[in-house]
Amino acid sequence: MYSQGLIGADGRTxxxxxxxxxxxxxxxxxDKIEPKDAMPEGYRKxxxxxxxxxxxxxxxxxxxxGNWITRAPSLRxxxxxxxxxxxxxxxxxxxxxxxxxxxxxREEMTEELLSGKAKYSSIFNYPTLSWADIGxxxxxxxxxxxxxxxxxxxxxFGPYARAMIRVCKEESFHQRQGYEIVMTLAQGTPEQxxxxxxxxxxxxWPSLMMFGPHDADSQHSDQSMAWKIKRFTNDxxxxxxxxxxxxxxxxxxxxxxxxxxxxxxxxxGYDHGPIDxxxxxxxxxxxxxxxxxxxxxxxxxxxxxxxxxxxALAHAEKRAARKIAAE
Amino acid sequence: xALFEAVLELADDHLVLGHRLSEWCGHAPxxxxxxxxxNMALDxxxxxxxxxxxxxxxxxxxRDEDALAYLRGEREYRNLLLCERPxxxxxxxxxxxxxxxxxxxxxxxxxxxxxxxxxxGVAGKAVKEMAYHIRxxxxxxxxxxxxxxxxxxxxxxxxxxxxxxxxxxxxxGAAGDVAELPSRAVMRGAWTATLQPIFAEALLQxxxxxxxxxxxxxxxxGEGLGHLLAEMQSVYRAHPGASW
Numbered sequence: 001m002y003s004q005g006l007i008g009a010d011g012r013t014x015x016x017x018x019x020x021x022x023x024x025x026x027x028x029x030x031d032k033i034e035p036k037d038a039m040p041e042g043y044r045k046x047x048x049x050x051x052x053x054x055x056x057x058x059x060x061x062x063x064x065x066g067n068w069i070t071r072a073p074s075l076r077x078x079x080x081x082x083x084x085x086x087x088x089x090x091x092x093x094x095x096x097x098x099x100x101x102x103x104x105x106r107e108e109m110t111e112e113l114l115s116g117k118a119k120y121s122s123i124f125n126y127p128t129l130s131w132a133d134i135g136x137x138x139x140x141x142x143x144x145x146x147x148x149x150x151x152x153x154x155x156x157f158g159p160y161a162r163a164m165i166r167v168c169k170e171e172s173f174h175q176r177q178g179y180e181i182v183m184t185l186a187q188g189t190p191e192q193x194x195x196x197x198x199x200x201x202x203x204x205w206p207s208l209m210m211f212g213p214h215d216a217d218s219q220h221s222d223q224s225m226a227w228k229i230k231r232f233t234n235d236x237x238x239x240x241x242x243x244x245x246x247x248x249x250x251x252x253x254x255x256x257x258x259x260x261x262x263x264x265x266x267x268x269g270y271d272h273g274p275i276d277x278x279x280x281x282x283x284x285x286x287x288x289x290x291x292x293x294x295x296x297x298x299x300x301x302x303x304x305x306x307x308x309x310x311x312a313l314a315h316a317e318k319r320a321a322r323k324i325a326a327e
Numbered sequence: 328x329a330l331f332e333a334v335l336e337l338a339d340d341h342l343v344l345g346h347r348l349s350e351w352c353g354h355a356p357x358x359x360x361x362x363x364x365x366n367m368a369l370d371x372x373x374x375x376x377x378x379x380x381x382x383x384x385x386x387x388x389x390r391d392e393d394a395l396a397y398l399r400g401e402r403e404y405r406n407l408l409l410c411e412r413p414x415x416x417x418x419x420x421x422x423x424x425x426x427x428x429x430x431x432x433x434x435x436x437x438x439x440x441x442x443x444x445x446x447x448g449v450a451g452k453a454v455k456e457m458a459y460h461i462r463x464x465x466x467x468x469x470x471x472x473x474x475x476x477x478x479x480x481x482x483x484x485x486x487x488x489x490x491x492x493x494x495x496x497x498x499x500g501a502a503g504d505v506a507e508l509p510s511r512a513v514m515r516g517a518w519t520a521t522l523q524p525i526f527a528e529a530l531l532q533x534x535x536x537x538x539x540x541x542x543x544x545x546x547x548x549g550e551g552l553g554h555l556l557a558e559m560q561s562v563y564r565a566h567p568g569a570s571w
Binding site (some may be wrong): 070189 | 352359
């Protein structure tokens, strides 16, 4: 999903060729770039954009899954889902902290999300319509996120790479948990199996879109690849995801909703049908079915929580003043 | 069966309050609270699960934790009214948590020596969790009570609204006295001792309550619980006999 973080990224930079060359040398030597190191402005901006978008995705991503916490069909599932959604919030916190090392505050990033200036992954603009969606999201959406994020563990920017190591461990747990939910449904009653198939039908294509546009249409990939912010192209990662996921669906006895899906012996991977890029761009540009609702929900929580944050600040100030007065 | 009933009452308290806290997930005033509220919800739901499982075994009629949680209606639920109160604003939620945890902390401490091993085991874990809930909710009650004019007014309003539900904490349940669980009435001293310094620092008045609200232990609830259960039980009940 975080390939989408580079859409519209401005990697332009105005440093001298010598500076850029020296920086590139460090990148090529697999040196980790740390917050206080000199870095090209384009590098910094690209990372702020990508990490910020990644953080926002975690936060907005709490909403579609949170939609089922109160209806989870067993106490075990309820606890597991609650813990999972909490993990996503934790990832958000982690990532905001990583972005803050680049000189942008969490508050600024939040304002950008709420004003619509900053984006988040297109996948969270689809609704969760049944319990099966919770399984499918864990399996496909977290699965796709892992494909994107495993290479990010080797991202050239140290704080982001380190955050990704922990995030990936948790995501891979979520993915197994999601798959296990879907497996239980696939082996359950006919209604449960139908619920699982319906969820797969709805989430399959949006999950493939998480990897971002085709390489040919991905304008900013080259610079990001050179800076080792990105290690694989969108199409490479998408292919890896499809190749890993199709056999998993077959094992469950579910059908991937793509009539053109076929094993290609020569390339050692699956060929797939055309992705609806019209839908992709529509959703990326903010016209997804849940786009307005998601931002409204975030804005409501933020606005209604304003008095709490103000009170916490006021209390801390009073406390500090009393301490000074007592000394 | 008295022990079964008494354990079920406790389990209902924890599930219903845990469910209420979980409603905040993704909607809290700040990201830190989006992590803390589910954390507390998970503690309570975890305790509820162990208690339901224990109750089911005590009953011995083939029901399991989910049958107890998902197949009883509001008249059969035995939770305290305090636990089902709607979240309201953040001040209400924190005060409700403080009231409950300040009771459960001494209660579980007393239950550490229960002859029932499961109850003693739950108590061992819950004592630590309740200490954290008291600290977390108590700090917020202080911040909000002694924060801005608005937060102080909201905090006092929460006290006025929720205090009438606290008397029920100390009533022995419909199950009556059981040897394996502590007596509830004796917790009043410890409860008040926990609250007093917090209220003092939060500049809050503890009101006199001429007419306490009770009834939860006999299945006489407010109107909100039916909605909570309808939502919680909807998927489970729509697919009788299915495994999840």
